[in-house]
Amino acid sequence: xxxxxVGTQSRAxxxxxxxxxxxxxxxxxxxxxxxLAGAHILFEDYPGLxxxxxxxxxxxxxxxxxxxxxxxxDLLPSDITxxxxxxxxxxxxxxxxxxxxxxxxxxxxxxxxxxxxxxALLEAMQESQVTIDGDTHPLPSPFIVIATQNPIEYxxxxxxxxxxxxxxxxxxxxxxxxAQGEVEILRRRRARKTDDIVLxxxxxxxxxxxxxxxxxxxFVDPDIEEYIVSIxxxxxxxxxxxxxxxxxxxxxxxxxxxxxxxxxxRDYVLPDDVKAFAGPVLSHRLILNPDLWSKRIxxxxxxxxxxxxxxxxxxx
Numbered sequence: 001x002x003x004x005x006v007g008t009q010s011r012a013x014x015x016x017x018x019x020x021x022x023x024x025x026x027x028x029x030x031x032x033x034x035x036l037a038g039a040h041i042l043f044e045d046y047p048g049l050x051x052x053x054x055x056x057x058x059x060x061x062x063x064x065x066x067x068x069x070x071x072x073x074d075l076l077p078s079d080i081t082x083x084x085x086x087x088x089x090x091x092x093x094x095x096x097x098x099x100x101x102x103x104x105x106x107x108x109x110x111x112x113x114x115x116x117x118x119x120a121l122l123e124a125m126q127e128s129q130v131t132i133d134g135d136t137h138p139l140p141s142p143f144i145v146i147a148t149q150n151p152i153e154y155x156x157x158x159x160x161x162x163x164x165x166x167x168x169x170x171x172x173x174x175x176x177x178x179a180q181g182e183v184e185i186l187r188r189r190r191a192r193k194t195d196d197i198v199l200x201x202x203x204x205x206x207x208x209x210x211x212x213x214x215x216x217x218x219f220v221d222p223d224i225e226e227y228i229v230s231i232x233x234x235x236x237x238x239x240x241x242x243x244x245x246x247x248x249x250x251x252x253x254x255x256x257x258x259x260x261x262x263x264x265x266r267d268y269v270l271p272d273d274v275k276a277f278a279g280p281v282l283s284h285r286l287i288l289n290p291d292l293w294s295k296r297i298x299x300x301x302x303x304x305x306x307x308x309x310x311x312x313x314x315x316x
Contacts (some may be wrong), residue, residue, distance in 0.1 A: 001076045001211060001212045001213070001214045002056070002219065003214055003218065003262050003265065003267050004264070004265050005214075006159075006211045006214045006215065006262045006263070006265075007037070007262060007263055007264060007265035008265075009202070009203060009207070009211060010032050010036065010211070010262070011060075011263070012202050012261045013032060013061050013062065013202050013203065014028045014029060014032050015199060016061045016199055016202050017058055017061050017199065019058060019197070019199060020053060020057045020197040020199060021050050021053060021054055021085055021189065022177065022181050022184045022185050023177045023178065023180070023181030024050070024054075024174060024175075024177070024181075026030040027054070027172060027174055027175075028054070028238065029263070030067055030170065030172055030277075031054060031058060031172070031278065032058075033256055033259045033260050033263055034169060034170050034207070034256065034259075035058065035062070035142075035144060036211060036212060036215055036259035036262060036263065037169065037212075037215070037252075037255040037256045037258070037259040038142070038144075038169075038212060038255065039168075039169030039170055039255070039256065039265070040125050040144065040145040040146070040147070040166040040167060040168050040169055040250070041144075041145075041146045041147070041168060041170055041171075041172060042110075042146075042147050042148075042165070042170070042171045042172070042284065043146065043148045043149075043171075043172055043173065043174065044148075044149050044150075044151055044172075044173055045148075045150070045151070045173040045174045045175065046151065046152065047150055047177075049174040049175065049176065050174055051116060051148045052068070052087050052106060052108060053149070053197075054146075054174070055068075055104065055106040055146040055196060056068070056106070057197070057199055058146075059103070059104040060188060060199045060201065061199050061200070061201060061202050061203075062072075062103075062104070062125050062201070062202070062203055062205070062208060063201035063202070063203060063204040063205065064102075064103035064104055064142070064204075064205050064208075065102040065103045065104070065140065066102060066104045066105075066106070067099040067101075067102040067104075067105055067106070067109060067127070067229075068099075068105075068106040068109065069099050069100075069105065069106065069107055070108050070109065070119070071108060071109050071110050071111070071112045071113035071118075072112055072113065073106060073113065073114060073156060075113045075114075075117050076117060077116060077117050077119070077120035078097065078098070078132075079098060079117075080098050080100050080117065080120045080121070081097075081098045081100055081120055081124075081130045081131075081132055082095060082096050082097040082098035082100075082101070082130075082132055083095075083096060083098075083132060083133070084096070084132070084133055095135075095137075097137075097216070099129070100120075100121075100124055100130060100139065100175065101137075101139060101140060102140060102207075102268070103140050103141075103142055103143060103205055104144045104146065105142065105145045105146070106146050106147075106148070107121065107141075107145060107146070107147035107148070108147075108148050108150065109148060109149060109150065110147040110149055110160065111149040111157045111158055111159055111160055112156065112157055112158070113158065114158055115158055115161065118158065118160065118164060119164070121145060121147075121164075122164060122167060123168075124132070124139060124143070124145070125145055125167045126167060126192060128141065128143045138140055138203070141205070141209065142205060142208055142209060142212070145159040146231070147168065147169075151181065162243070162285075162287065165284050166197065166246065166248055166284065166285055168284065169252045169255070169256065169281065170256065170280040170281055170285040171283065172276065172280055173279055178229070211262075214262065215258050215259050215262045216258075217267065217271070218258040218259075218261050218262055218266070218267055218268065218269060219259070219267055219269070220254065220258065220268075220269045221268070221269070221313070221315045223313035223314075223315050224257070224269050224270075224271065224274065225254070226313070226316060227271060227310070227312065227313050228250055228253045228254055228257070228274055230246070230310045230311075231253070231282075231306060231307065231310050232245050232247075232249050232250045232253070232279055232282070233280065234301075234306045234309065235249075235282060235285075235286055235303075235306065238267070238302065238306060239289075239291055239303075240288060240292055240297070241286050241287070241288055241302060242287045242288060242289050242290075243286065244285075244286060245281075245282050245285040245286060246285070247279060248285075249281055249282055249285050252277075252281045253274055253277060253278065253281050254283075256281060256308060257269045257273040257274045257276075257277065258273075258275075260273040260276055260277065261275040270315070271312045271313060271315065275307055278303055278306075278307055279300050279303045279304070282299070282303050283298070283299035283300045283302075283303050284299070286303070288300040288301065288302065
């Protein structure tokens with residue numbers, strides 16, 4: 001598969017998902033880029049803004065298995081991974097796999113589960129495998145975790161530790177629709193006469209793996225690589241930041257920049273591809289100095305400042 005076909009196929013996927021998700025083409029584009037880059041995605045936004053709908057819609061259009069896991073304080077790791085259950089007829093223990101054995105996992109309200117349960121995702125997200133009672137089991141390929149958490153209602157929640165946040169390649173938000181978009185949501189619901197939205201598969205798991213393989217052919221100029229490293233390195237020296245991004249952040253920027261170029265039908269990366277994902281990639285990896293909290297300065301604000309300070313290479 002060539003990169004032109006990757007771009008055409010990606011746009012077809014976005015167009016089909018847009019039949020369910022109204023007025024959020026920029027968000028759908030970022031999710032598609034993340035999927036091409038092999039990302040796990042964290043959505044942080046208020047309830048009712050189509051986070052679950054986006055995950056389910058992409059699974060339908062990509063033609064892949066989808067499982068939703070509602071995270072609650074009493075959820076156990078075995079509820080996610082599965083366990084061995086004694087079969088009375090066979091008089092032996094048999095493996096009953098958990099919902100994590102699917103292509104796309106929606107970890108809904110992930111911060112409502114205990115850290116022990118949250119950690120059940122770590123091996124899966126990093127190694128695409130799970131260990132059950134000492135035995136390692138590979139997960140389906142491709143394997144994508146889309147997690148959600150609300151920035152409100154902190155009572156009874158367990159904030160994700162920085163090490164687990166780092167496993168998510170990007171953190172995105174959906175945002176409220178504008179008035180025209182919300183009217184369109186109502187119009188479509190009235191026309192459907194049902195809450196269910198049926199979307200047509202555009203591709204398959206095997207086809208997505210081919211698309212990811214093609215993205216590896218996108219050229220990255222050495223000056224672009226130095227640009228990425230300069231941005232990430234600045235997060236380690238900036239006076240506003242207590243803990244900066246690790247090399248995993250640099251790798252994430254590289255992967256997403258290449259996927260962004262492929263979606264645009266280009267076989268080379270531009271500085272704008274890097275800029276487009278610097279915020280979603282780096283902001284959740286930074287720990288700011290405590291004195292900035294009173295000034296209401298966010299990690300995203302600091303990343304924006306860094307992008308202004310780092311010289312942009314002249315390539316392309």
